Amino acid sequence: xxxxxxxxxxxxxxxxxxxxxxxxxxxxxxxxxxxxxxxxxxxxxxxxxxxxxxxxxxxxxxxxxxxxxxxxxxxxxxxxxxxxxxxxxxxxxxxxxxxxxxxxxxxxxxxxxxxxxxxxxxxxxxxxxxxxxxxxxxxxxxxxxxxxxxxxxxxxxxxxxxxxxxxxxxxxxxxxxxxxxxxxxxxxxxxxxxxxxxxxxxxxxxxxxxxxxxxxxxxxxxxxxxxxxxxxxxxxxxxxxxxxxxxxxxxxxxxxxxxxxxxxxxxxxxxxxxxxxxxxxxxxxxxxxxxxxxxxxxxxxxxxxxxxxxxxxxxxxxx
Amino acid sequence: xxxxxxxxxxxxxxxxxxxxxxxxxxxxxxxxxxxxxxxxxxxxxxxxxxxxxxxxxxxxxxxxxxxxxxxxxxxxxxxxxxxxxxxxxxxxxxxxxxxxxxxxxxxxxxxxxxxxxxxxxxxxxxxxxxxxxxxxxxxxxxxxxxxxxxxxxxxxxxxxxxxxxxxxxxxxxxxxxxxxxxxxxxxxxxxxxxxxxxxxxxxxxxxxxxxxxxxxxxxxxxxxxxxxxxxxxxxxxxxxxxxxxxxxxxxxxxxxxxxxxxxxxxxxxxxxxxxxxxxxxxxxxxxxxxxxxxxxxxxxxxxxxxxxxxxxxxxxxxx
DNA sequence: TTGAAAGCGCTACCAC
DNA sequence: GTGGTAGCGCTTTCAA
Numbered sequence: 001x002x003x004x005x006x007x008x009x010x011x012x013x014x015x016x017x018x019x020x021x022x023x024x025x026x027x028x029x030x031x032x033x034x035x036x037x038x039x040x041x042x043x044x045x046x047x048x049x050x051x052x053x054x055x056x057x058x059x060x061x062x063x064x065x066x067x068x069x070x071x072x073x074x075x076x077x078x079x080x081x082x083x084x085x086x087x088x089x090x091x092x093x094x095x096x097x098x099x100x101x102x103x104x105x106x107x108x109x110x111x112x113x114x115x116x117x118x119x120x121x122x123x124x125x126x127x128x129x130x131x132x133x134x135x136x137x138x139x140x141x142x143x144x145x146x147x148x149x150x151x152x153x154x155x156x157x158x159x160x161x162x163x164x165x166x167x168x169x170x171x172x173x174x175x176x177x178x179x180x181x182x183x184x185x186x187x188x189x190x191x192x193x194x195x196x197x198x199x200x201x202x203x204x205x206x207x208x209x210x211x212x213x214x215x216x217x218x219x220x221x222x223x224x225x226x227x228x229x230x231x232x233x234x235x236x237x238x239x240x241x242x243x244x245x246x247x248x249x250x251x252x253x254x255x256x257x258x259x260x261x262x263x264x265x266x267x268x269x270x271x272x273x274x275x276x277x278x279x280x281x282x283x284x285x286x287x288x289x290x291x292x293x294x295x296x297x298x299x300x301x302x303x304x305x306x307x308x309x310x311x312x313x314x315x316x317x318x319x
Numbered sequence: 320x321x322x323x324x325x326x327x328x329x330x331x332x333x334x335x336x337x338x339x340x341x342x343x344x345x346x347x348x349x350x351x352x353x354x355x356x357x358x359x360x361x362x363x364x365x366x367x368x369x370x371x372x373x374x375x376x377x378x379x380x381x382x383x384x385x386x387x388x389x390x391x392x393x394x395x396x397x398x399x400x401x402x403x404x405x406x407x408x409x410x411x412x413x414x415x416x417x418x419x420x421x422x423x424x425x426x427x428x429x430x431x432x433x434x435x436x437x438x439x440x441x442x443x444x445x446x447x448x449x450x451x452x453x454x455x456x457x458x459x460x461x462x463x464x465x466x467x468x469x470x471x472x473x474x475x476x477x478x479x480x481x482x483x484x485x486x487x488x489x490x491x492x493x494x495x496x497x498x499x500x501x502x503x504x505x506x507x508x509x510x511x512x513x514x515x516x517x518x519x520x521x522x523x524x525x526x527x528x529x530x531x532x533x534x535x536x537x538x539x540x541x542x543x544x545x546x547x548x549x550x551x552x553x554x555x556x557x558x559x560x561x562x563x564x565x566x567x568x569x570x571x572x573x574x575x576x577x578x579x580x581x582x583x584x585x586x587x588x589x590x591x592x593x594x595x596x597x598x599x600x601x602x603x604x605x606x607x608x609x610x611x612x613x614x615x616x617x618x619x620x621x622x623x624x625x626x627x628x629x630x631x632x633x634x635x636x637x638x
Numbered sequence: 639t640t641g642a643a644a645g646c647g648c649t650a651c652c653a654c
Numbered sequence: 655g656t657g658g659t660a661g662c663g664c665t666t667t668c669a670a
Contacts, residue, residue, distance in 0.1 A: 003663055014641045019665060027639060049432045050376070051663035054369040054646050061412070068398055070607075075394030079387055082415035086422065091429070093380070094411045096401035103405065110410070113368045219593035245593065252597040274538035274564065275594055278571040288389075322647055333657045338649060346655055370647035373662050 002043045010039035022047055062299050063093040063116035065107045067123055071217070072273050073243055073286075077122055077143075080292030088296065090117070099125045112137040118299040123186070141298045143291070144187040147306075152298040154291060154307045158188045161284050161311035162195040165240050165268045168282075170203060172319055174238040174266060180213040180225065182242050189214075216242045222249020229265070230257055238266035238319070244273040244283055251279055251318065267318040280317040287311075321362045329358035341366055381618050382412040382435035384426045386442050390536070391592050392562055392605075396441055396462075399611030407615065409436070418444045431456040437618040442505070460617045462610070463506040466625075471617040473610060473626045477507045480603050480630035481514040481559065484587045487601075488557045489522060491638055493585060497555040499532040499544065499565060508533075535561045541568020548584070549576055557585035557638070563592040563602055570598055570637065586637040599636040606630075 004022075008015040013032060020028050021036040039045070053059050062085060069075045078094070085092045093116055097103035104126045111119040111134060118139040121131065128146055135150040145155035162179075169177050179196050181189040193212065200207050213225060222241070226249065229235055241247040247269030251261055261267055269276050269283035276283040287309065294307050323341075327334040332351060339347050340355040358364070372378050381404060388394045397413070404411045412435055416422035423445045430438040430453060437458040440450065447465055454469040464474035481498075488496050498515050500508040512531065519526050532544060541560070545568065548554055560566040566588030570580055580586055588595050588602035595602040606628065613626055 001663095004665095005663080015664080016641055016643095016666085017639085020640090023665085029639060032639080046428075046432050048373070048663050049434045050369060050373040050378070051646090052665080054367070054373045054648085054663085055665050057369070057646080059369070069388070069401060070391075070395045070398040072389075072391065072394070075391070075397075076389045078394075078397075078413075079389040079415070082388060082413060083417075086415060086417075091434075092413045092415075094397075094401060094413050096398065096405060096411075098402075098405075109365075113365050115368045115410075219597055223597070248594065249597055256599075275567065278538055278542070278568055280575075320647095323649095324647080334648080335650085335657055335659095336655085339656090342649085348655060351655080367647050370662090371649080373647085373664085374649050376662080 001048075002045045004047065007036060007039045007043065007045055010042070011035040057114065058117055059115060060090045061093050061116040062090050062118045062120065062296070063095055063107055063110055064120040065095045065097060065104060065122060065124065067097050067099045067125075069094075069096060072245065073271055074122065076271075076273075076286075076288045077291065080288035080290075081120070081295055082292070083289060084292040084296035088300065090296075090300075097125070099123075101125050105130070108134045108137070111140070114138065120295050120299060139299060139302075141295055143295065145306075145308075146187075150304050152301070152304045152306070154294045154298060154309060156188070156286065156291075156309045156311055158191040158311075159195045161313070162192045162240065163199055164313050165284065166196065166199040168313060168315075169238045169240065169266060169268065169319060170199075172238075172266065174236075175205065176211070176236045177238045177240060178211040178213065178236040179240045180216040180221075180242050180246060182215060182217045184214040211236060216246045219245045219249040222246035222251075223253045224249075226250045226253035226257070229254070230259075236265070238262075238268075240268050242270060244269035244271045244276040244281065247281060247283070247318075248275045248279060251281060262318050268313075269318075272314050276314075276316070282316045282319045283314050285312045285314050320367075321364045323366065326355060326358045326362065326364055329361070330354040376433065377436050378434065379409045380412050380435045381409050381437045381439065381615070382414055382426055382429055383439040384414045384416060384423060384441060384443065386416050386418045386444075388413075388415060391564065392590055393441065395590075395592075395605075395607045396610065399607035399609075400439070400614055401611070402608060403611040403615035407619065409615075409619075416444070418442075420444050424449070427453045427456065430459070433457065439614050439618060458618060458621075460614055462614065464625075464627075465506075469623050471620070471623045471625070473613045473617060473628060475507070475605065475610075475628045475630055477510040477630075478514045480632070481511045482518055483632050484559050484603065485515065485518040487632060487634075488559065488585060488587065488638060489518075491557075491585065493555075493557040494524065495530070495555045496557045496559060497530040497532065498559045499535040499540075499561050501534065501536045501561050503533040530555060535565045538564045538568040541565035541570075542572045543568075545569045545572035545576070548573070549578075555584070557581075557587075559587050561589060563588035563590045563595040563600065566600060566602070566637075567594045567598060570600060581637050587632075588637075591633050595633075595635070601635045601638045602633050604631045604633050 004015045004018050008018045018036050021033050066074050095107040110116050121142045132148050141152040247267050269281050272283045272285040323334045323337050327337045337355050340352050385393050414426040429435050440461045451467050460471040566586050588600050591602045591604040
């Protein structure tokens with residue numbers, strides 16, 4: 001491989017001057033620039049980025065931690081982030097964890113070893129204090145409402161949006177509403193459960209254990225849910241569902257079994273994925289591009305900040 | 320920042336020895352290891368990866384080029400690749416291009432500057448010869464059937480799977496079949512069009528321009544297609560569709576308009592996404608995990624190889 | 639406007 | 655089992 005010294009020799013100048021040309025410094029003689037350029041063209045030289053990184057201590061790489069990408073929620077999120085990144089001079093490193101803690105630690109080590117300039121957590125398995133223990137290792141941004149010194153966060157207001165969904169169902173006459181969640185104790189599930197409890201309280205409705213279904217993530221979970229529902233005697237009149245995938249599984253299965261939605265069961269999904277549009281399903285919209293922009297903005301800022309993202313109920317035909 | 324020399328000094332050994340401990344070399348005295356370890360623990364030292372990269376000339380980074388990730392096809396693909404990568408000691412750099420050529424060139428430059436050890440093209444806008452001109456810059460793998468010296472490829476047999484879909488429709492009595500594609504001249508569309516032409520020829524069926532619909536990618540495109548279909552007089556009895564998203568848009572819109580699928584129109588989708596399962600839709604399965612494994616295997620091999628992926632027709636209720 | 643030289647922090651070779 | 659030393663290729667400071 002040719003290096004900067006080879007170019008310097010060919011152009012009859014010093015490596016310093018070559019470096020100046022490479023980095024478009026002013027005050028270099030035009031003729032000199034041309035000579036260097038000629039040598040570069042001739043050899044097809046490109047500078048060794050590792051040497052630059054070593055010298056400067058940065059990589060312009062932003063790491064993002066996601067559990068999977070075969071789920072629309074995360075892929076749309078990553079897409080939004082990638083769009084935002086492509087407007088900067090940084091690149092995106094993906095650490096897909098399947099929620100394995102070891103993988104998340106690996107990501108944190110990437111930050112610590114400066115292999116990435118910043119790490120964005122889209123979702124996590126490790127405890128907050130583990131993340132906190134790395135807060136001095138580099139810039140971190142988290143997509144949830146944690147209040148840790150030195151760590152930026154952008155978060156969706158799941159409490160408000162869930163409450164709004166419940167209130168909308170109540171306004172449409174529903175007195176027994178069920179909800180389903182994915183990971184029972186994730187930050188967003190905790191918010192959603194609190195919204196549910198507060199809602200029931202406010203309307204003096206009873207809390208029934210069976211009205212909170214957990215581990216619903218995939219479309220298949222919605223199918224299972226529908227089959228259970230079909231066989232149960234006492235059942236809710238409305239369902240507020242984890243996401244549109246689960247809602248679609250629920251909806252299509254019920255309809256195929258002859259149910260009428262929303263008459264027999266009202267459904268609200270989450271994410272406003274295209275499937276919800278196709279099924280004319282009421283859902284909650286998540287502004288992924290805005291979230292991506294926000295996360296990248298925070299990734300590049302020097303101080304830590306907090307930012308709330310509002311979600312919007314999209315009213316369609318399943319309520 | 321503490322560096323290897325600081326640790327060496329603290330432990331009373333040389334930097335070489337510290338390096339040996341760091342890299343788990345054998346033949347280091349146990350006491351020495353302990354002393355070094357103590358110094359490392361005390362300072363919280365981690366090695367500067369840039370120096371390692373500079374020294375070794377590698378980054379263990381694999382770049383992948385995708386146009387978007389808000390589409391299930393690509394997100395499942397990236398997910399499959401990410402799963403495969405996570406079994407290696409490499410990491411994944413995503414270059415999301417929106418099919419902008421400039422972005423693809425940026426990715427190629429990343430390879431040339433050794434910022435990544437290998438580049439995987441999942442889909443491209445630039446011409447093959449542009450890619451070819453970078454074939455000496457580093458390892459490249461492409462997800463399509465190109466035959467370029469020094470570039471590995473894994474490709475799906477779109478011709479065979481499309482032909483099989485058409486044959487299946489024909490066997491079910493359909494004589495006028497339409498197809499829809501996305502980008503008219505993409506490698507896969509060209510294969511699919513050829514399969515269509517060959518199929519028509521083999522069965523002495525006429526080729527009608529209006530039976531090839533292009534630019535169908537999103538669910539919304541399927542909705543539009545359905546609306547056109549509803550208003551047209553002479554129409555096909557079966558549709559072989561770009562992907563399950565478009566097929567879902569088509570299906571749900573027709574059903575809502577009172578059509579019976581497959582009686583009024585048979586539909587075959589593509590990708591076997593969960594939505595096709597929910598709608599009980601006949602489709603073609605793409606083995607994303609296998610593709611991911613294969614691409615990463617080729618990324619890490621030294622020679623260039625070719626590999627074909629077979630696709631499988633999943634028979635359900637829309638034919 | 640240009641150049642010499644000193645690192646950035648690590649690994650690998652060779653010597654002991 | 656251990657250490658000295660010579661780079662990897664670049665940028666930056668200082669001096670000319």
